[in-house]
Amino acid sequence: MTETPCREVPLDEWAGALSAARSEGFDFFDWLTAVDQMDAEDSPGFDVVCHLMNSSTGRGTLARVLLRTRVPSGQSLASATTLWSGSAWHERETHEMFGIDFAGFEDGTGLGLRPLLLPNGFDGTPLRKSFVLAARASKAWPGAKEPGEGAPSHGAAHTEKPGRRKITAPGVPDTTWGPR
Amino acid sequence: MPSVGMLNDDAPRPIKVVLNWGRRYSLWVFNFGLACCAIEFIAASMARHDFIRLGVIPFAPGPRQADLMVVSGTVTDKMAAAIRRLYDQMPEPKYVISFGSCANSGGPYWDSYCVTKGVDTLIPVDVYVPGCPPRPEALLQGIIRLQEKIAAETLSTKGMRAKYAGSRRATAAEVTRPLLTQAQVTPEVSPRIAPQITPSPVSVGHAGEQS
Numbered sequence: 442m443t444e445t446p447c448r449e450v451p452l453d454e455w456a457g458a459l460s461a462a463r464s465e466g467f468d469f470f471d472w473l474t475a476v477d478q479m480d481a482e483d484s485p486g487f488d489v490v491c492h493l494m495n496s497s498t499g500r501g502t503l504a505r506v507l508l509r510t511r512v513p514s515g516q517s518l519a520s521a522t523t524l525w526s527g528s529a530w531h532e533r534e535t536h537e538m539f540g541i542d543f544a545g546f547e548d549g550t551g552l553g554l555r556p557l558l559l560p561n562g563f564d565g566t567p568l569r570k571s572f573v574l575a576a577r578a579s580k581a582w583p584g585a586k587e588p589g590e591g592a593p594s595h596g597a598a599h600t601e602k603p604g605r606r607k608i609t610a611p612g613v614p615d616t617t618w619g620p621r
Numbered sequence: 622m623p624s625v626g627m628l629n630d631d632a633p634r635p636i637k638v639v640l641n642w643g644r645r646y647s648l649w650v651f652n653f654g655l656a657c658c659a660i661e662f663i664a665a666s667m668a669r670h671d672f673i674r675l676g677v678i679p680f681a682p683g684p685r686q687a688d689l690m691v692v693s694g695t696v697t698d699k700m701a702a703a704i705r706r707l708y709d710q711m712p713e714p715k716y717v718i719s720f721g722s723c724a725n726s727g728g729p730y731w732d733s734y735c736v737t738k739g740v741d742t743l744i745p746v747d748v749y750v751p752g753c754p755p756r757p758e759a760l761l762q763g764i765i766r767l768q769e770k771i772a773a774e775t776l777s778t779k780g781m782r783a784k785y786a787g788s789r790r791a792t793a794a795e796v797t798r799p800l801l802t803q804a805q806v807t808p809e810v811s812p813r814i815a816p817q818i819t820p821s822p823v824s825v826g827h828a829g830e831q832s
Contacts, residue, residue, distance in 0.1 A: 559735070560699040567734040574732040582731045613732055 445492070447507040455510050456519035459491065463524055467493035467506050470525035473532060475539045477570045479514065486513040487539055491521065491528075517542035533557040538568035574612040637775065644688070644714070645771040646676030648764075651687035651711070653704060655694025658721035658754040662693045665757035675764050684710040689767070691760075692746075693720040695730055696737040708744045713785055716771070718763050719746045722753040729753065 450458040476488040489512055495504035512518050520543040521528040529548035535541055537556045546554050556563065565572055576582075650672075652662055665672050666679040673679070681687035684707040696704065708717070719740050722728030730736040740746060747770060750763040774780075 558699070560697075560701075563698075565734075572734065574734060576727075576732055576738065580738065583726045 445505045445507050447509055450508050450510045452510050452512060452516065452518065455489075455508075456521075458508055459493075459519075459521050459524055462493055462506060462508060466495045466497060467504070469494040469496040470521070470528050471505075473521065473528055473535060475512075475535050475541055475568075477539065477568065478511065479570060484511055484513065486511045486516075487541055488512075489518055489535065489541065512541055517544045519544055520546040522547050530557060537563075538566060540566040540569065570612070572612065573614050573618070575614065575618075577613050578618055641772050641774065645768040648677045648689040648716070648767075649681040649687050650677050650679055650689045650691055651681045651684050651707075652679070653690055653692045653694075653707070655692070655696060655700065656721075656723060658693035658723065661754045661757055662691055662720060662760060665760045670757040670761060672761060672764060675761065675768070677764055684708070685712065687711050688714070689716045689718065690744075691718045691720050692724045692740045693754075695723040695728070696740045696743070697735050698737055699735065701737050701743050704740065705743050713781055716747045716767055717744055718748045718750060718760070718767060720750045720760060720763070721755055722751065725749050725751060 448458065448462075471492040471494055473489065473491045476490065478488050479485045489510050491508045493506050493508065498504045510518070518541060520532060522532065522543075523545065526548065529546070532543045532546055533548075533554055534557050536543060536554045537559050543554060559567070650666075652659065652666075654662060664670060666677075677689065684690070688711075690708060690711060692704065708715070717740075719725050723730060723736070724740045727733075727736050727738040731738065737743065748763045748767045750759050752759050755763075
């Protein structure tokens with residue numbers, strides 16, 4: 442299968458590019474999400490990606506297109522809800538997970554962008570790379586992280602490899618982090 | 622308090638044995654299936670592993686008819702309130718099996734922002750079944766351990782009060798709700814997307830959850 446074609450769209454042409462793709466026949470909205478690119482060398486921000494399909498093309502030859510734009514932190518993006526009302530859930534999820542605002546968001550309820558999946562009262566944007574996963578810092582993980590750890594077998598003390606690099610999960614703070 | 626507890630207070634020992642025997646071999650099970658562990662649980666209920674031969678009856682029509690809750694899968698913070706609520710609706714004596722690493726401790730999702738670090742932070746757990754996911758045989762072993770535990774217990778009214786004293790947050794009256802009225806069922810405005818049922822300000826009392 443060939444790679445899905447991807448169109449790089451400038452930030453202020455996002456709404457125009459979406460409606461242009463729709464009038465080209467890409468009328469089926471599949472999904473919209475974001476990628477944290479705050480550590481990128483040039484123009485850090487969030488890549489918002491939208492996947493569209495052409496519903497009039499046949500099975501197996503289904504035409505698809507990806508639209509991608511880079512949203513700098515703190516800026517908002519035009520909403521796709523006027524073109525596809527089904528994009529409301531995707532934009533709400535992207536908003537709560539990445540903290541990206543969608544200008545002109547309208548899902549018929551008048552309630553605006555609000556959390557979709559996160560529990561009530563959740564504070565923070567958990568899919569940003571800067572979000573600290575503090576669970577392991579506040580309470581020790583009950584499992585064994587390293588081979589041979591946790592279950593002391595016979596003579597485990599001198600069979601343990603001393604120079605082994607400790608593996609830390611991404612997003613988990615090191616020992617210097619925060620109050621404990 | 623159920624009458625069986627009061628009977629157990631005064632019953633002679635052979636009768637207690639009979640009562641415990643009856644209780645351990647008629648566990649109506651309520652499957653709180655949340656993730657892949659639920660598939661193993663379902664496999665355990667089907668013909669090959671068949672936990673009905675141990676007296677575990679699948680599936681209770683709802684928590685109010687269940688004796689045993691099997692929490693199988695990843696408990697998220699958003700689901701935590703529902704687990705607590707359905708546990709409160711189960712009649713006593715009630716038992717909980719925590720099935721799989723996620724329900725035991727959060728498992729591989731320990732670092733996640735949304736996973737509860739073990740279902741025992743919400744409700745008291747009787748038996749933990751380890752594994753990711755555990756095999757159906759492990760659940761059968763867990764059921765046998767639970768039945769041994771039930772056989773050994775002296776479930777007096779006093780003992781039952783003590784057992785559930787710390788975990789009982791709501792009375793039966795608090796977790797019941799009034800019948801839905803037509804005004805609640807039919808939305809007043811009907812926008813393009815049907816609105817959610819208006820969240821009730823009452824914490825456990827009258828929200829529209831079906832059981």
